[in-house]
Amino acid sequence: MKQFTVGLIGNPNSGKTTLFNALTGAHQRVGNWPGVTVEQKSGYFESENHHVEIVDLPGIYSLSVTSEESALDERIAAEYMLSNDANLIINVLDANNLERNLYLTTQLLELDVPVILAVNMLDIAKKRGITIDIDKLSNAFNCPVIGLVASKMQGVSELKRNIINTFNKPQKKQLPFTYPAEINQAISSLVSEIKNKHGYFLAVRLLEDDVLAKQKVSAQVLKLVQQYKQAISSKLNEDVDILIADTRYGMIHELVKQVVTESVHIKTTITAAVDRIVLNRILGIPIFLIVMYLMFLFAVNVGGILQDYFQVGSNAIFVHGFAHLLSNWNTPNWLIAILTSGLGKGINTVITFIPVLTTMFIFLALLEGTGYMARAGFVVDRVMTAIGLPGKSFVPMLIGFGCNVPAIMAARTLENKRDRILTIMMTPFMSCTARLAIYAVFTAAFFPKGRQNIVFALYLAGILIAIVTGLILRKTILRGRQSTLVTELPPYHLPTIPNVLMQTWCRLKMFLFKAGKVIIPACVIIGALNTINIDSKHSLLATAGREITPILNPIGIQQDNWPATVGLMTGVVAKEVVVATLNTLYAVDSYPVSDKYKGLYGQMYQRFDGQIGAFAYLLFVLLYFPCIPALATIFHELGWRWATFSMFWNTGIAYCTATLFYQAATFNEHPKYATVSIITVIMIFLSVVLTMRWISKKPNRREI
Amino acid sequence: MKQEQVLLADLIAGDKVKIIGFHKDQPSYRNKLLAMGLTLGTEFTLIRIAPLGDPIEISVRGFSLILRKNEAKILKLERVT
Numbered sequence: 001m002k003q004f005t006v007g008l009i010g011n012p013n014s015g016k017t018t019l020f021n022a023l024t025g026a027h028q029r030v031g032n033w034p035g036v037t038v039e040q041k042s043g044y045f046e047s048e049n050h051h052v053e054i055v056d057l058p059g060i061y062s063l064s065v066t067s068e069e070s071a072l073d074e075r076i077a078a079e080y081m082l083s084n085d086a087n088l089i090i091n092v093l094d095a096n097n098l099e100r101n102l103y104l105t106t107q108l109l110e111l112d113v114p115v116i117l118a119v120n121m122l123d124i125a126k127k128r129g130i131t132i133d134i135d136k137l138s139n140a141f142n143c144p145v146i147g148l149v150a151s152k153m154q155g156v157s158e159l160k161r162n163i164i165n166t167f168n169k170p171q172k173k174q175l176p177f178t179y180p181a182e183i184n185q186a187i188s189s190l191v192s193e194i195k196n197k198h199g200y201f202l203a204v205r206l207l208e209d210d211v212l213a214k215q216k217v218s219a220q221v222l223k224l225v226q227q228y229k230q231a232i233s234s235k236l237n238e239d240v241d242i243l244i245a246d247t248r249y250g251m252i253h254e255l256v257k258q259v260v261t262e263s264v265h266i267k268t269t270i271t272a273a274v275d276r277i278v279l280n281r282i283l284g285i286p287i288f289l290i291v292m293y294l295m296f297l298f299a300v301n302v303g304g305i306l307q308d309y310f311q312v313g314s315n316a317i318f319v320h321g322f323a324h325l326l327s328n329w330n331t332p333n334w335l336i337a338i339l340t341s342g343l344g345k346g347i348n349t350v351i352t353f354i355p356v357l358t359t360m361f362i363f364l365a366l367l368e369g370t371g372y373m374a375r376a377g378f379v380v381d382r383v384m385t386a387i388g389l390p391g392k393s394f395v396p397m398l399i400g401f402g403c404n405v406p407a408i409m410a411a412r413t414l415e416n417k418r419d420r421i422l423t424i425m426m427t428p429f430m431s432c433t434a435r436l437a438i439y440a441v442f443t444a445a446f447f448p449k450g451r452q453n454i455v456f457a458l459y460l461a462g463i464l465i466a467i468v469t470g471l472i473l474r475k476t477i478l479r480g481r482q483s484t485l486v487t488e489l490p491p492y493h494l495p496t497i498p499n500v501l502m503q504t505w506c507r508l509k510m511f512l513f514k515a516g517k518v519i520i521p522a523c524v525i526i527g528a529l530n531t532i533n534i535d536s537k538h539s540l541l542a543t544a545g546r547e548i549t550p551i552l553n554p555i556g557i558q559q560d561n562w563p564a565t566v567g568l569m570t571g572v573v574a575k576e577v578v579v580a581t582l583n584t585l586y587a588v589d590s591y592p593v594s595d596k597y598k599g600l601y602g603q604m605y606q607r608f609d610g611q612i613g614a615f616a617y618l619l620f621v622l623l624y625f626p627c628i629p630a631l632a633t634i635f636h637e638l639g640w641r642w643a644t645f646s647m648f649w650n651t652g653i654a655y656c657t658a659t660l661f662y663q664a665a666t667f668n669e670h671p672k673y674a675t676v677s678i679i680t681v682i683m684i685f686l687s688v689v690l691t692m693r694w695i696s697k698k699p700n701r702r703e704i
Numbered sequence: 705m706k707q708e709q710v711l712l713a714d715l716i717a718g719d720k721v722k723i724i725g726f727h728k729d730q731p732s733y734r735n736k737l738l739a740m741g742l743t744l745g746t747e748f749t750l751i752r753i754a755p756l757g758d759p760i761e762i763s764v765r766g767f768s769l770i771l772r773k774n775e776a777k778i779l780k781l782e783r784v785t
Contacts (some may be wrong), residue, residue: 062739066732099765100741209731238744242726249746275752275768284755302774357733378770382756387774485759486736489768 001046004167005053005085005264010092010107011078011101012059013371013490015120018499019092019150020056022268023160030506033076039412046306050164056221061100063107063486064205065212072417078212081111082198088167089115090159095132095147096126096491098258099249106175106248110143110201110444114170118159123152129263134257143173151496166177180243182235183207186228193221207232208241271491276374277400284379291372292398299359299402300433306355313682314351314439318344334531342527346520349574350512353405353629357511360399360406361504364413368396369495369503373413374487381485387467387480388474390414393423397466398431404630408637416483421642422470424634428650429466431459434576438621442580445601446614454615465653476692511633518632524572530570542566542585554677555658556616556666560606564587564617564691572625616662624654652688656681710783711762713773715750722747725780733775745775747784 008023010016021028024043033040036567057080058073065075080086091108098119108115119132138145144162147153161554176183205213206225206666214222229240236243278287323340331339367373373392381391392414400407404427409632411423439458443451481627529541538546545566549559557564563585571578586603626634626646635643659681663674712720721736723746726734741764742748748764 062735064735064739066735071732097765097767100767103739103741125730206737239726241731241735241738242744246743246745249741251745279752279754279761281753281755374770378754378759380756381770382754382758385758484730484733484736485770485772486733486740487770488740489761489770597747 001049001051001052002595003051004087005055006088006090006163007055007057007080007086008090008092009057009104010059010118010120011061011094011097011104013488013493014059014092014094014101015150015300016056016059016092018496019090019118019120019148019156020054021502022150022153022156022664023056030510033574036408038072038076041156045160047160048164050167052160052163052167055080060104061368062104064208065210067211073213073415078210081108081113081201082212082216084113084197086113088163088170089113090118090163091115092118092120092150093198095119095122096128096130098132098260099252102252102256105141106177106252107201107204109173109175110198110204114166114198115141115143115173116142116159116162116166116193117141118148118150118155119145120148120150122147122154122204123149128269131261131263133259133261137255140176140255140259141173172345176255177247179247180236182232182625183243183247183475186232190221190224190228192224204244208244214389227480234345269422269491271371274492275489276421278448279378288376288379291367292395295360295363295367295399296402298363299356303356304433307352310355311348311352314348318347318351337531338524338528340527341531342524343520345527345573346523349629350516352574353403353511354508356403357406357508358504360402360410361507364395364399364406364410364507365500365503366495368413368499369493371490371492374489377487378489385482387470389422389470390416390483390485391417393419397427397430400427401432403432403434403510404428404430405633406507408630408633409511411637418478418480419483421638422473422478425642425649426466426470426472426647428630428634428646429462429469429623431622432575433461434574434627435622437576438578439618441600442604442614442618446608446611447606453703461619461657462622465657469649469653472689472692476689477696479696488692510628510636514636515629515632518635519629522628522632526570526573538588541569545569554663554681555655556609556613556662558607558609564607567662568620568624571621571626574627574629575621578621609662612662612665616658616665620654620658622654623657624651624652652684656685708782710781712765712779712781715760717750717752718745720749720784721781722784723779724782727778727780730775732743734778737779738778740769742769742779 002389008016008020014329020041020043023045025045027045028041028043031040031042032038042054043056044051044053045053057077060073060077060462063074063078063081065071065078081089083193089108089111091105093105105115105117118138119134119137125132132147134145134147144166146155146159146162147157150156179187185202186207187203190206191199194202196202196216202213202216206217206221207229209229232240232243275285280287319340322344323336326336326339367376374393377391379391380394384391384394389443393411396410397411398407399410407427407430410419411427414420414423435509436455437456439455443454447454488609526541529544530539534540534543542562546559546562549557550564552565563582566585567578567581570581582604583600586600586607604614608617625631631643631647632645659677663677667674709724715721723742723743723744746764748762751761751763751768753760754770758774759770760776761768761770763769
């Protein structure tokens with residue numbers, strides 16, 4: 001059996017993913033591109049005694065690698081092309097927008113590798129009265145062109161046949177245009193200097209100031225390029241990159257005139273009609289808010305109800321059932337305790353997330369698949385640019401109010417790495433529904449009147465701290481220009497159910513297996529610490545909590561309220577655990593309370609310093625340590641550095657904020673102590689920020 | 705008759721303009737625009753302005769593109785009538 005590799009490339013929204021699924025079916029793998037956390041999908045098909053490996057490349061408009069960080073996708077694609085891993089390239093083109101899609105084609109044809117053009121979405125084109133002369137297109141480039149409707153599997157088997165034919169008998173493709181004579185001359189002399197299989201491609205890229213191409217050639221060649229560029233622009237009175245783009249698009253425009261015929265001229269498309277309402281100056285924002293509201297309604301109602309079943313069911317199986325099973329096997333009690341409250345509870349935690357994640361991911365896939373995501377970005381861009389982020393980052397942050405985990409994963413929809421990091425670092429401050437459960441208990445105990453105001457204040461505090469974090473990061477370790485906005489608004493599109501499900505499953509799988517690998521061991525450690533007793537009454541964790549309680553004095557936690565400290569420690573698994581821990585520990589370490597307040601509320605009332613102490617604690621709970629599932633997701637998306645940063649930054653800022661609030665609010669009771677604490681906290685905060693600034697200014701700092 | 709240059713910020717929905725040049729700064733942004741087909745002599749129509757006044761949606765070479773006013777300043781434009 002002969003084996004070879006095919007790279008699949010095309011513009012975003014050209015139906016590339018649909019074609020990839022059509023070609024490979026169930027034979028797919030997901031991995032990462034070397035050195036970056038960008039998903040790489042690959043798969044294969046077998047036909048006519050050939051094993052054909054297909055690599056799905058990022059959706060891009062151009063292979064130019066610019067200095068902007070958003071050029072990561074372009075860099076991945078260009079690196080792949082230059083690596084010679086592919087024996088053949090399939091370029092997917094949207095039949096409805098051939099002109100812009102062919103720009104990438106003109107770049108691909110300059111590479112020394114056979115190319116097949118796959119003209120996709122012919123059905124939609126037909127509906128719009130567009131016909132494409134496939135033969136003429138094929139003649140122009142002298143390469144095979146296949147017409148397709150990938151979503152209906154039309155043309156897919158012909159494409160497979162053609163892939164194998166072309167691999168065995170590649171045609172000599174051609175560029176149906178010539179650059180101005182001066183540029184041509186420069187290219188041919190550069191080609192002889194570069195000495196690379198893809199010399200022609202590199203030469204053109206160099207003249208266009210491509211960052212990647214510059215890294216691939218010697219300093220001598222670079223000097224030559226500079227000379228040519230100056231000579232050409234002084235002679236032709238225009239910069240070389242403008243002239244090259246002009247030549248390409250000039251040729252494409254003429255070619256499209258010959259190849260594409262529009263039989264009926266449709267005045268307004270459905271997309272244009274819908275956008276007149278959806279992007280309307282007055283209705284645009286209300287519609288955006290309604291869509292987001294529907295997402296929450298769906299996630300809370302459908303996901304929330306199922307969550308209870310998943311929680312109770314998996315708890316019964318993995319915690320209680322597991323314990324029962326182990327005790328039947330005469331396992332020692334301490335081991336049962338560790339296994340069930342560690343391993344069992346860890347699995348239980350992961351499983352509990354499934355319903356909410358699934359509903360959020362389905363909604364996210366719909367937002368992206370229909371084309372609304374880009375429009376949401378358009379509507380709220382202005383709001384987000386104020387804090388240096390693109391409009392699209394609004395959606396992940398909003399999802400954060402439901403649950404931080406899908407929010408962090410949704411940040412993948414952002415092209416620019418810096419935007420993605422900023423969004424992910426800000427997301428944990430969005431107060432999720434798990435934290436709402438804690439507010440509910442505390443406000444019921446301490447703020448019987450005006451509960452909603454307290455909860456609202458906490459949400460606002462979270463948003464405020466997120467913005468402060470974003471601004472500080474942007475001025476220190478994430479310095480740089482804001483990413484520019486050049487985004488296509490794709491026509492509306494009804495996503496197919498398999499595509500939505502596939503995308504949902506991919507994301508869910510990533511959480512279950514990749515994040516699960518971090519979550520479960522962390523739960524085992526905390527579970528073990530929580531069950532190993534060193535004296536008859538208290539676990540290791542409880543003892544440790546009691547020991548470190550003095551650290552929390554500035555936020556108003558006194559020694560007798562050590563269960564509050566332990567609550568914070570167990571709360572890292574999932575924040576709602578805080579309340580359960582308080583409940584358990586107060587029962588063990590009971591305290592005489594007046595008849596007026598009994599049970600959990602009574603204990604809380606006795607031990608927290610009234611409303612001020614309770615609010616300070618809630619502030620801390622809101623801001624500190626992202627829960628382990630969130631942290632595991634950050635770790636998977638951005639690596640351990642950022643996960644560690646998030647851990648320390650959030651806990652630090654929680655400590656500072658809660659201290660400032662508590663000390664300011666109780667200033668008159670102990671002015672000296674308050675003054676010292678406030679000054680200390682501010683000094684620590686400032687020194688951390690200054691250190692971050694200093695790190696960012698070091699000339700040889702590591703790339704993030 | 706020579707057409708007067710117009711600024712992107714002064715356009716209203718439905719206006720049609722032609723690209724007559726680029727300002728020198730922002731080479732990587734310019735590169736992105738060129739790849740999207742905003743080359744010399746290309747005409748485009750302003751479709752709408754976002755609810756909050758920025759960004760803008762334009763129609764160029766048969767598709768819709770969104771740009772921020774402040775960034776797209778690098779385009780030198782003239783009105784097409």
